[in-house]
Amino acid sequence: MSGTFIGMPVFPPPTHPAFPKAAREAVRNPTLRGNLRHATHTIRAKRAKAVAELSDWDRLREAGRLIKDHTLRHLERHLLRLEESVTAAGGTVHWAADADEANRIVAGLVKATGESEVVKVKSMATQEIGLNEALEAEGIRAYETDLAELIVQLGKDRPSHILVPAIHRNRGEIRDIFREEMGRWGRPAPEGLTDTPAELAEAARLHLREKFLRAKVGISGANFMVAETGTLVVVESEGNGRMCLTLPETLISVVGIEKVVPTWRDLEVFLQTLPRSSTAERMNPYTSMWTGTTDEDGPSAFHLVLLDNGRTDTLADQVGRQALRCIRCSACLNVCPVYERAGGHAYGSVYPGPIGAILSPQLRGTESEIDASLPYASSLCGACYEVCPVAIDIPEVLVHLRERVVEGGVTVRQGNKVVLKPAKGHAAERAAMRAARWTFSHPGALRTGQRLASRTRRLQPRTLPGPGKAWSGTRDLPAVPAEPFRDWWQRTHGGKDGAE
């Protein structure tokens, strides 16, 4: 662990507004709502169909959960084994405690090659640490080669989905971005480009081909790392990743430590569950695997940067650690009714949706406004848990993190136990919860309150002041009945009143 580390891991500076505020804009943007509804509903229906094809889905899901849990329990052992295998295969392993350290290592490796350009395979880990920006600051240009990432990069935009980073854009918007921006980054868009998918894809292909052939350094992440063989695995749909992994002379892979699996055989489970959950395909069109270096074939230098950045701390939490099982399939985003309406940007992180709501506040801590609000960005409907191929009980972790926000408690940061204070801004709520608990612990008081409400019911407004305004601004309140049930029960059934 780096000695100079202070404060929180740095991925997107958490100056982002709290979730409800960030979501408000998105909810009122009809184009965004339309794009998201269309995209998520299409993929969700396809996923359901692809999953239903397998009669043993429940067993695959359970197997995935067990493999991940077992690996996490003995993470250190598997990582050391991985380091050994990668080294034996001709690769070099680097350990990065946080984003800064990882960025420093990668920038150093690129500079050592004398190059000032790199091509990138779509990777969540490098986004998490803000690698492109860090390289830019060192005078190195990183080109994204995944179609959706390219759209985001050209549009000076932020990704809003794990798998389809430009999900918030429609074809018309993409055509405009290509027309205006491609020329500034390399080969311009063809004259008269329209918004048909084939033409857009062709424009991207021509633009990217130039970069693949020129690049001497490739940067990737990985979906899995096999400890026993030192093999890294990337699955993708477009084939651009395969170009980046094989054409350059130097390959640098930045991978979260939780991506290790013990054996080659373990892949069998995930190579079935991941594609069906993410793109609703039976198999990924491209599955690339590489082990160290091989003479006369592929990159001659291979570096693996193992990234912690809050993962070991997350592992220390008994309830929250299950988030590290995530294989980033994005199925939970596609079924989430909150994500569908709020969009990915509202989550203030490269990890949006349900998984983002539990991962970011664990990796970054719950101190910032956005991270303290993320555990509440869910109605706890449970749709995410139902689809998750590694059975992460996202609602359980959300409630657990809510507890951390409102009650504080002991947690682990940078390997040290820290006692968190309750977050600010929950004092009124806490008082209300205590008062409600008191009333509910005293049935007589509850009854008095109910009777009072019934007697004054004609005087009660249908709209509310204070925090209740959020409710009555868009929905009518129910009318209070003339008589609460318990009074009716006593009147008609003459039950002994245990409450008074």
Next chain:
Amino acid sequence: MRVALFLTCVNDTLYPDTGRAVVKLLTRLGVEVDFPMSQTCCGQAHYNTGYRHEAEPLARHFSDVFGEYEAIVTPSGSCGAMVRELYPRMGGRARSEGRGDTLARVLAPVADRTYELTEFLVDVLGVTDVGASYPHTVTYHPTCHGLRGLGLGDRPRRLLEAVKGLELVELPGAEECCGFGGTFALKNSDVSAAMGTDKVRNAESTGAEVLCAADNSCLMHIGGTMTRLAVGMRPVHIAEILASTETRAETAA
């Protein structure tokens, strides 16, 4: 058979008609219903908002009140899921915090014996035709905690299909959350309202007279959205439909 009715604090205070319907329905089916007067709240709002330590005394109180009964029946999927799924979890957490087994032991019996109403009818009493009649078009919204928390499956639908005169119409996007989610409706009111509006628009597209569900909290949210959007539909709790003996002649009159 004698059962305890756990009505829930929301129903007791705001929806006594649902409580009366449950009593009428169960009595008609030969079940003796008791309403323990010292019951209050299961603690779900506390627990789900992050106040687990405030929810614990309420769970203990629940167990004091209901611990003696052979079966506890509740007309709420979410409060049912709280007692059955989350009480054991609370017990487990207390254990992992080094507080021993007491809480788990106190809560286990009530967790085991709590049934959501439709589940009790189908699984325990073994009936799907409860002798109701309700001459209206109805669309059914399966609430999240009933659907995914308790796994109610098609039990409510089977009960509704056996009601005389009732025409059941399919709700588009039925399994999507209505956006209530307890304190979520307050903390994320914009997203919650957007979800509610979509739910109501889908319901409206069915042309049904009534939207039915097995949880009044969700119905409060959906119903409040319906009146605000001036959609001419009524939210009705499933217990009130199953208790009904309304005939077409009465409707006409």
